[in-house]
Amino acid sequence: MSTEARLNALRQLNEVQSYLTDAAKVAGQVPDTPHADPAGISTVGILGAGAMGRGIAMAFAQSGHQVTLVDPAQQALDAAKAHLQGLTDRALKKGKLDDAGAAAQMARFTFANAISAFAGCDLVVEAVPEIMSLKQKVMAEIEQVVGDDALITSNTSTLDVDAIASALKNPARFLGTHFFIPAQVNPLLEVIPATDTDPATLALTMALALKLRKRAVIAANGDGFIGNRLFDRFHQEAMYLVEEGAFPQDVDDALEAWGMAIGPFRALDLVGNDIPWGVRKQRAERPNPPFQPRVGDALCEAGLYGQKTGRGWYLYDKTTPRGRDYEDCRALIQKVSRDLGLQRRAVSNQEIVGRVITALMVEAMAILAENRAERGPDIDVVYTTGYGFPAGVGGPMRLAAELGEDNVLTLAEHYGQISGRADSAWKLPESLQKETA
Numbered sequence: 001m002s003t004e005a006r007l008n009a010l011r012q013l014n015e016v017q018s019y020l021t022d023a024a025k026v027a028g029q030v031p032d033t034p035h036a037d038p039a040g041i042s043t044v045g046i047l048g049a050g051a052m053g054r055g056i057a058m059a060f061a062q063s064g065h066q067v068t069l070v071d072p073a074q075q076a077l078d079a080a081k082a083h084l085q086g087l088t089d090r091a092l093k094k095g096k097l098d099d100a101g102a103a104a105q106m107a108r109f110t111f112a113n114a115i116s117a118f119a120g121c122d123l124v125v126e127a128v129p130e131i132m133s134l135k136q137k138v139m140a141e142i143e144q145v146v147g148d149d150a151l152i153t154s155n156t157s158t159l160d161v162d163a164i165a166s167a168l169k170n171p172a173r174f175l176g177t178h179f180f181i182p183a184q185v186n187p188l189l190e191v192i193p194a195t196d197t198d199p200a201t202l203a204l205t206m207a208l209a210l211k212l213r214k215r216a217v218i219a220a221n222g223d224g225f226i227g228n229r230l231f232d233r234f235h236q237e238a239m240y241l242v243e244e245g246a247f248p249q250d251v252d253d254a255l256e257a258w259g260m261a262i263g264p265f266r267a268l269d270l271v272g273n274d275i276p277w278g279v280r281k282q283r284a285e286r287p288n289p290p291f292q293p294r295v296g297d298a299l300c301e302a303g304l305y306g307q308k309t310g311r312g313w314y315l316y317d318k319t320t321p322r323g324r325d326y327e328d329c330r331a332l333i334q335k336v337s338r339d340l341g342l343q344r345r346a347v348s349n350q351e352i353v354g355r356v357i358t359a360l361m362v363e364a365m366a367i368l369a370e371n372r373a374e375r376g377p378d379i380d381v382v383y384t385t386g387y388g389f390p391a392g393v394g395g396p397m398r399l400a401a402e403l404g405e406d407n408v409l410t411l412a413e414h415y416g417q418i419s420g421r422a423d424s425a426w427k428l429p430e431s432l433q434k435e436t437a
Contacts, residue, residue, distance in 0.1 A: 036203040038211050041151070042066060045118040047138060048127035049073070049080035049111075052155060055183030056125055058087055061108045062184060063212050068110045068117050077111045084109060087184065118145045123208075125177060127155040130278060135159065136167035143168050151201060153177040156192075157228050158279050161221045165194040172198040175205060178225060180386045181271070188386035189214040190225050217382050220372040223283075227382045229372075230363050230396070232276070234387075235264040237359040239293035240419060241352055243337055245344040248313040249325045254349040255356060261388030264356070265313035269306035269323060273299055273313075291424040295336045302332060355419070357399070358411045360389075362432070364396040365405060369431035376401075 044060045046053050049071035057069045057080070071077050085106060092102040110117070115138070118124050124142050128134055135154060142152055152174045154164050165171035176192030189209050193202050202218070209216035219225040224232050238251045252263025268276065277300040280292050299312065306312030307323070314323030337344050364379050373379050380395020393399050400408050409432065416426030 036200065036207040038204060038208040041122040041204075041208055043068070043121045043123075045070060045121040045124040045142075045146075046127055047071075047115065047118075047124065047142065048129075048155075049076040050127065050129075052179065052181060052183060053127035054080045054083050055181060055185075056127055056155060056179050057109065058084055058184035059179070059212055061105055064108075066108050066110070068112060068121060070112050070115060070117050072113055074113060077113070081109070081111055115141045116145055118142060121146055121150060123151040123153070125153050125155055127179075130156060130159060130275070132159055132163060132282075135164050139164060139167040139174075143170070149173075151204065153205070155179055158224050160223075161192050161194045162196075165196060171196040173201050175201060176221070176225075177205065178219075178227070180227075186386060187213060187215045188227070188382060189216045190219045190227060190382065191216050192219050192221055192225055194221065215381055215385055217378045218374050219378075219382075220370075222370075222372050226367060226373050226379055227386050229367060230360055230379075230383055231264075231267075231387055232279075233359050233363040234356060235268060235276070235296075236293060236425065237356045238264040239295050240421065240425060241347055241355065242333055243293055243295050243340060243342060244347060244419070245337075246347040246352060247325065247330060247333065250347065250349075251352050251356070254352040257349070258353045258357070259390030259393060261390070266323065267388075268296075269312035269314055269316075272306050272308055274305045291421075294340060295333060298332060298336050299329070304329065304332075351418075354411065355415045357396075358408060358415055359425075361396045361400040361403075361408050362412050362428070365400055365408070366429035366431050368397065370429075 043066045045068045046057045046060075047070050049069055053069065053071070057067045061067050061084075069077065069080060071080070088097065088102050088105050091097045091105075092099070097105065124146055126135060126138055126142065128138055135156065139152065139154070146152065148170070150173070152168065154161065154174070154176050155178060156164065156176050157178050161174075161176040164176070165174045168174055171194055175194055175197045176190070178190035178192065180186040180188045189212070191202065191205055191209065206216050206218075217226065219227075223229060241251055242248060248263075248265035252265050255263045262270070273296065277297060280297065283289055283292070303309060304311045304313075307316050310316050311326070311328070313329060315326035315329070316323050334344065360383075364383070367373050367379060368376050376397040377395070379397045380389075383389040384391050384395050389395055409428065412426055412428065413422070416422030419426060
């Protein structure tokens, strides 16, 4: 059987569940650090009442913490309060809470418009939009309000945590905490120490994650950390396939049939296409910007952000609330292909799966080679827990090991040639070039 055929067939490996269970246990360990007791953290502040801030607030309230949710916009606070009440009402209806428990849960929340409300909090989690200048500004404001022993974390998904920490006078008590939507449900938590993070701060954060029932994985500081670096490459290759001839539903259907819980375009519409677009625009301002597909930017320039605007890669309406293919998106994609000088062609399901999953494995291998993850299983825990990679396969590192890493690199060379991107998207990261030199 060829390597490409094995890639399509390897979906249900034996003993993978025990592998993932053991990997999750190991991922939550902090090497050479004394045990930390999270009992001292009882009051938690959350800055930002958007979708992420609300979820983080509920995650802490469910674990018995007093939570102060701060947002300067009263409308956002009102919407957050209604959302949190709705979550509590649903838990009550499903029997997960009784009347007293539901009342106690909502009583744990305090809502305020000013950062000064964080005075007395043991921990403050910043959850404002992914804009570096904004995060640095609010970090300095938070530090002025909280006590000297309070922990401060940033819920950033891509930004440089050292740059965020630079706004603090005492960066030893700071690190990145990347929660995943919905934060009150999704068990994954990426913990990203900054250069000056005290080991005790890291140990306490990991212990607190256990109390929150999170699968915490330590990730090194770097663009996208573990999860979003992988997801960026995942949906990047998917967009290249669309520019070459596939359509979003072709890609999503092929990958979901292979075993992914959700295809890249459905995931982007759910998250909001404007969020990764903002990241791409920041990357484009770098002295040596990375290669990026054009079609995602064109979609956002047309205001097609996904579910929140009713249109993205799919159209969302009352008859198809989960989305459907529509002609305006197809026309936009075809125009982008013409503008790029590409002759659109038929793309098989085998090529879709092969290219996207191989791109994912190569990126995972590079993350480990660059020491941006503690262990290979940590990468697998992140992508199976937070991004819908099929648990029956065990994760991109496990799959690469099954296929043979040399075979994966051979596949990468093959896809670089047929895509015409051997010197751009499919050029091996330096960490893997050194290994194969």
